Amino acid sequence: MPAIDELIIRFIQSPHDPVLQEAIAAFVAESPEQARYVENKLAAWLTASGTPVVATTAVKTTALPAFLYTVKTWVAAAVLMVLVAVLLLCFRQTAPPRKMFAHVNNTGRVDSLRLPGGYIILNKNAAISFDSSDRQSVYAEVSKGDVFFDLNSNTSCTVLVPGDYRLETAAAAFHVHASAKGAKVFVTRGKIGISGKRPDTMMLTASMQGILEHQKAPARKKLASQAPLAWKTRQLAFRNVPAAEILDAVCSFYDIQIMIPPSAESRCAKKITINLNKKTEKETIALLQQSLSAHLVKDSVDTYYLTLK
Structure with missing residues (x-):
């Protein structure tokens, strides 16, 4: 030649x-x-x-x-x-491209998908894409809503979430909430490594939640409850739990948004005991207002504002 x-x-x-x-x-x-x-x-x-x-x-x-x-x-x-x-x-x-399968839960209820290496549970209106062609690994992207992953003991998983973050784990169980603001990740079993474009990799273990928002440094905290899973467990009874966790649970359960202005952020740190099981959305809002000594003003069909006035 x-x-x-x-x-x-x-x-x-x-x-x-x-x-x-x-x-x-x-x-x-x-x-x-x-x-x-x-x-x-x-x-x-x-x-x-x-x-x-x-x-x-x-x-x-x-x-x-x-x-x-x-x-x-x-x-x-x-x-x-x-x-x-x-x-x-x-x-x-x-290299051959991944065979991604797109799925949006339009059933109007919580739905599940069986995979070779475990299963995925989706809240109504949740949207994901995934490749499960490898029986020992799962590759997925969560673009909207609440999704829960439960992996078998020999299954690894990579998940892309809003905010340009990448989750890496094996044999774990965890929840991802994706929205226009970014993503929240809550671990119930195992460990999850999180990496992004910034040099700020972090690790989450059981009962820890990672907050991954656009234009903000990632943060993590230990939760006092299983509030992020309320949409899946259908449990809204809390004892001595920070209001911020309860408000997040109510948002995912009723598919609504509760906006917290800086003037009302102090209320979110307040620990309260409340039972919202089998309550309607209207009854839940009334009980929250009473417990927080604040107002939840409805701004649109699915948005409330927490205000002290």
């Missing part, structure tokens, strides 16, 4: 030339045989670059200046790094 040999020589001489990188990448991507040919050629050059010159009595040799050895070593390292980058790029381009 004289033409490709010449291309490889030019690539070795100028490894950071984007035109040469693209030409090499295109050749490598055509077939595994061509990829191996390029790899072998570059490997041979790298091996030769480290081979010392052997002097004989018949030939008079002159040692290369030290700085030329340094330059040659640097070029070899540069070519190796670029080769790795090119091969990775080709692998990503040729």
Whole structure:
């Protein structure tokens, strides 16, 4: 292959030339045989670059200046790094795309999906996409609403959530609430690693909740109840629990929003005991107003504002 040999020589001489990188990448991507040919050629050059010159009595040799050895070593390292980058790029381009299945729960009730490695429970109107083609792993993206994942002991899971965050776990059970503001993650079993574009990775364990909002640093806290799961368990009885947890539970249970202005945030820290089981939305709002010594003013069909006035 004289033409490709010449291309490889030019690539070795100028490894950071984007035109040469693209030409090499295109050749490598055509077939595994061509990829191996390029790899072998570059490997041979790298091996030769480290081979010392052997002097004989018949030939008079002159040692290369030290700085030329340094330059040659640097070029070899540069070519190796670029080769790795090119091969990775080709692998990503040729890797088969995931077979994502989109699902929106329009049943008007809580629904569930069985997977090879566990199951997913969705609140009404929740929206997800997932790939469960691998029996020992689940890849999913939660775009809206409340979703609960329960994984088997040998199942790993990757979940993408709003806010450009990625959840990584294995054999865990956890809840994800996704909205326009970002996401909240509550763990009931196991551990979850959370990473994002920012350098702020964190770990969540059982009974911990992670708050992942747009334009804000991620935060976590330990909850005093299973309030985030009220939509699934249908339990709204709380004893000495911070009002903030109860308000979140009521929002997911009735599919409403309760807006908290800065002036009323102090009420959210108040611990209250209240039983809202088998209550209508109207009865629930009335009992919350009484317990919080505040008003919940309805602004639209599904939005309330907490106010002290």
